[in-house]
Amino acid sequence: MPQTVLAFAGSPRRGGNSEMLLDRALAGVSAAAPEAVVRKVVLNELRFVPCQNCGFCSTRGYCVYAAKDDMKGVYEAMDAADGFVVATPIYFANVSAQLKAMFDRCQSLWARKYLLKKPHPNAARRRALFLCCGGFRHDRFYQCSRQTVAAWCVCCDIKLTGELFYPSVDARGDIGKHPTALQDAFEAGRRLARPEASPA
Numbered sequence: 628m629p630q631t632v633l634a635f636a637g638s639p640r641r642g643g644n645s646e647m648l649l650d651r652a653l654a655g656v657s658a659a660a661p662e663a664v665v666r667k668v669v670l671n672e673l674r675f676v677p678c679q680n681c682g683f684c685s686t687r688g689y690c691v692y693a694a695k696d697d698m699k700g701v702y703e704a705m706d707a708a709d710g711f712v713v714a715t716p717i718y719f720a721n722v723s724a725q726l727k728a729m730f731d732r733c734q735s736l737w738a739r740k741y742l743l744k745k746p747h748p749n750a751a752r753r754r755a756l757f758l759c760c761g762g763f764r765h766d767r768f769y770q771c772s773r774q775t776v777a778a779w780c781v782c783c784d785i786k787l788t789g790e791l792f793y794p795s796v797d798a799r800g801d802i803g804k805h806p807t808a809l810q811d812a813f814e815a816g817r818r819l820a821r822p823e824a825s826p827a
């Protein structure tokens with residue numbers, strides 16, 4: 628089975644800084660593993676309700692709203708994926724609302740794992756790369772974002788194996804002026820696809 632990589636574009640700004648990072652990482656995935664199936668989800672183009680804490684998933688292990696909105700496809704894609712790339716700008720010291728709303732809807736996966744004791748059968752293979760940028764000069768705002776992404780990974784049985792953060796990146800396209808960011812993302816994508824080929 629070829630590996631399947633699922634990418635989440637968290638920004639509402641198409642072609643913006645975090646999506647440029649994401650696209651380079653996916654190019655790295657394809658360079659290292661041409662047979663890999665790569666799927667990119669632009670969260671801002673999906674329509675789904677935020678988690679309502681209705682409790683349904685606590686006993687059933689799936690979300691009652693999945694049949695009614697675009698999260699159905701996300702759940703299916705997440706279930707099938709063994710590689711994940713998550714890209715977001717920092718918004719008010721955390722990930723974008725689009726990404727956070729998707730994370731919250733993964734409460735059903737938390738319930739499946741921790742309440743129903745059904746970890747993902749492919750847990751040992753599932754890895755993620757986190758890509759992030761923010762307009763401020765320091766990385767203080769990044770700490771919240773990485774905690775949020777790390778928590779999502781744990782709940783979804785995904786090991787967070789790589790992360791890249793770029794501060795002082797604000798105007799559209801700023802990331803392209805960084806001396807190494809796009810190449811870093813490409814290499815990180817390669818490592819996600821072929822961890823065994825990475826230097827120890």
Ligand SMILES: Cc1cc2nc3c(=O)[nH]c(=O)nc-3n(C[C@H](O)[C@H](O)[C@H](O)COP(=O)(O)O)c2cc1C
Binds near residue numbers: 717721800
């Ligand atoms: C609503 C909003 C909130 C933001 N909050 C922060 C912040 O807390 N810290 C920060 O470093 N940058 C913040 N920024 C700046 C963005 O992170 C920055 O412009 C980023 O490069 C946008 O990436 P994108 O092109 O992928 O959307 C904010 C931008 C917006 C629109």
